[in-house]
Amino acid sequence: MDFSILAQNSGPDLGKMPYIMFGAYLVLLMGIGGYGYIKSKMSEEDYYLAGRRQSFIVTVLTIMAAYFSSAGMLGFPGTAYKEGVAFFLMTLNLPVAGCAIYLLGSRIGRIGRVKGYVTPADMISDYYDNSSILRILVAFIGFLYGVPYLIIQIRAGGHIAEQIFSSTPTVMILGGQYSVFTVGTTILTLVMMLYVLVGGMRSVALADVVQGSLLLCGTLVAGGVTIYAFGGVGKYCEAVSKLPPKALSLPGITDRFSPWTMLTICLFASTASIIQPAQWMRLYAAKSARALKQSAVTFCAILPVCFLLGIMLVGLGARAMYPPTDTVDAVTGAVTSVTPHPVIGNFDQALVALLKNKGVEVLGTAGPFVVMLILMAILAAAMSTADASLHALSAVLTRDIYDRYIRPQAGEKERAWVGRIVIVIAALLALWLVQVGQNNQNFKPLQMITEMMFVAIAFSCQILPVTIDMLFIRKGTRAGAVCGMIAGLAVVFCFTPLPSLLLGRGLGSDIAGGAAYFKKLFDIGFCGFVVNLPVFVLVSLFTKKPNPDRVAEFKKIGKG
Numbered sequence: 001m002d003f004s005i006l007a008q009n010s011g012p013d014l015g016k017m018p019y020i021m022f023g024a025y026l027v028l029l030m031g032i033g034g035y036g037y038i039k040s041k042m043s044e045e046d047y048y049l050a051g052r053r054q055s056f057i058v059t060v061l062t063i064m065a066a067y068f069s070s071a072g073m074l075g076f077p078g079t080a081y082k083e084g085v086a087f088f089l090m091t092l093n094l095p096v097a098g099c100a101i102y103l104l105g106s107r108i109g110r111i112g113r114v115k116g117y118v119t120p121a122d123m124i125s126d127y128y129d130n131s132s133i134l135r136i137l138v139a140f141i142g143f144l145y146g147v148p149y150l151i152i153q154i155r156a157g158g159h160i161a162e163q164i165f166s167s168t169p170t171v172m173i174l175g176g177q178y179s180v181f182t183v184g185t186t187i188l189t190l191v192m193m194l195y196v197l198v199g200g201m202r203s204v205a206l207a208d209v210v211q212g213s214l215l216l217c218g219t220l221v222a223g224g225v226t227i228y229a230f231g232g233v234g235k236y237c238e239a240v241s242k243l244p245p246k247a248l249s250l251p252g253i254t255d256r257f258s259p260w261t262m263l264t265i266c267l268f269a270s271t272a273s274i275i276q277p278a279q280w281m282r283l284y285a286a287k288s289a290r291a292l293k294q295s296a297v298t299f300c301a302i303l304p305v306c307f308l309l310g311i312m313l314v315g316l317g318a319r320a321m322y323p324p325t326d327t328v329d330a331v332t333g334a335v336t337s338v339t340p341h342p343v344i345g346n347f348d349q350a351l352v353a354l355l356k357n358k359g360v361e362v363l364g365t366a367g368p369f370v371v372m373l374i375l376m377a378i379l380a381a382a383m384s385t386a387d388a389s390l391h392a393l394s395a396v397l398t399r400d401i402y403d404r405y406i407r408p409q410a411g412e413k414e415r416a417w418v419g420r421i422v423i424v425i426a427a428l429l430a431l432w433l434v435q436v437g438q439n440n441q442n443f444k445p446l447q448m449i450t451e452m453m454f455v456a457i458a459f460s461c462q463i464l465p466v467t468i469d470m471l472f473i474r475k476g477t478r479a480g481a482v483c484g485m486i487a488g489l490a491v492v493f494c495f496t497p498l499p500s501l502l503l504g505r506g507l508g509s510d511i512a513g514g515a516a517y518f519k520k521l522f523d524i525g526f527c528g529f530v531v532n533l534p535v536f537v538l539v540s541l542f543t544k545k546p547n548p549d550r551v552a553e554f555k556k557i558g559k560g
Helices: 017-039 044-052 056-067 070-083 085-115 120-127 132-164 180-230 233-241 259-274 277-285 289-321 347-406 412-439 444-461 464-473 478-493 498-503 507-521 524-541 548-559
Strands: 170-173 176-179 325-328 335-339
Touching (some): 044 180, 044 277, 044 347, 044 412, 056 180, 056 289, 056 347, 070 085, 070 132, 070 180, 070 289, 070 347, 085 120, 085 289, 085 548, 120 132, 120 277, 120 347, 120 548, 132 347, 132 412, 132 444, 176 180, 180 233, 180 277, 180 347, 233 289, 259 444, 259 507, 259 524, 289 347, 347 412, 444 478, 444 524, 464 478, 498 507, 507 524
Antiparallel strands (some): 170 176
């Protein structure tokens, strides 16, 4: 997501409201961190999984908060603004994700509680004969998923700070002058690092309860403000009905969202988002399979409503109110490019621009509070995903790497403290990369990490075949799992800048061209999955099966 010009159209001054609400938000998060520390028992299980005692309410809110990142509050409305009604089909990914929690999550949680697992690699490697290679592969996938999301959410938080304090271009600290972006990212990162550091999963989960509630409320309020800005539901529908025909049909303005593309995204990207490390650990942390099943049903009932009546409604409203310029090829009639309206400035700021320019105008004295509520909801979306990624990254590097290969004799408390050190290093490194990238747009490592964000879910998808086999089918082998996962990862890497960097313009360009073609047709994770799965099945037919006793144990525990 490109946030580089998010603050160009700052909109009206919100007075003192930003300072009051932002300060209260930070104080609340620090208070949650302190509460988590008081309640913690300094054990590894307590630090990473809150003692596996999370209630249904905490479980569902922390899952929803981690699922909706800043991309959901900024990128999705921007895509609806650009493409039109076609993007409404993305709503289908939410009930699919809910079904994944119900079917996969309840079994993962049940087995994890009985066996004492902490990370995804604990369960997967143990089932497949305690495979070290498989543990490293699963940990590597967790790293590929977690790092880009952490960095992008910190960036998003900085740019939202620019919006919140749009009337304050610079800040003086100890005689030095700093941008709001720099101060915002630093404060948000340090606060997040501290409450994750001192309270672990308990603080993260409680913070996500606050942020998840704010997120759900903010999306619906945004939709309501948009309807109000048009003068009611009837006038809103009338304005949307006058959009160009391509904006009201599949595959969208730029022909991006074909039925196959949407189907594979909704099926595979949504499921992969539930089995990524941060969510997988939330499944372990729930107190029972029943709590997870209740969470799945609630997830399916609430999030689609917020998505349709909040995010999508705002995106279409922004297109109707501030129409972009569609450049059409004179010969083919296809739209070759879409340029946002000057008030919007960038697709990703469609929601922010509409609400800041119309919210205060139509809501009067309540306007600053409502606009700030929505901006804080976007900030909460970024923070809730960032803290989940940071916490999971700590568990993966500590449990799967340090404990297994660096210091196997380390005790539980030592591992918990090493995890805290990882949190500090990862948070400060991510902050440094964000600052360098902000000051130097040609900084190649950050550019690559940013692009990796768009394929992070595709990497997570390569755990799906072994997860389904381990929980339901139980026919795969260790060798099959390793080979299939490597094959799937290799395919997904073709959709990143890596082939061009390693192979040059010749073969690298050919691979990039082929990847671009398939990206127009299917979800990236699906492309890796369709290679991963047959390799997994074929190799498993000719290699040694897992220990029968362990297979039987998993089957018994999984069924409850």
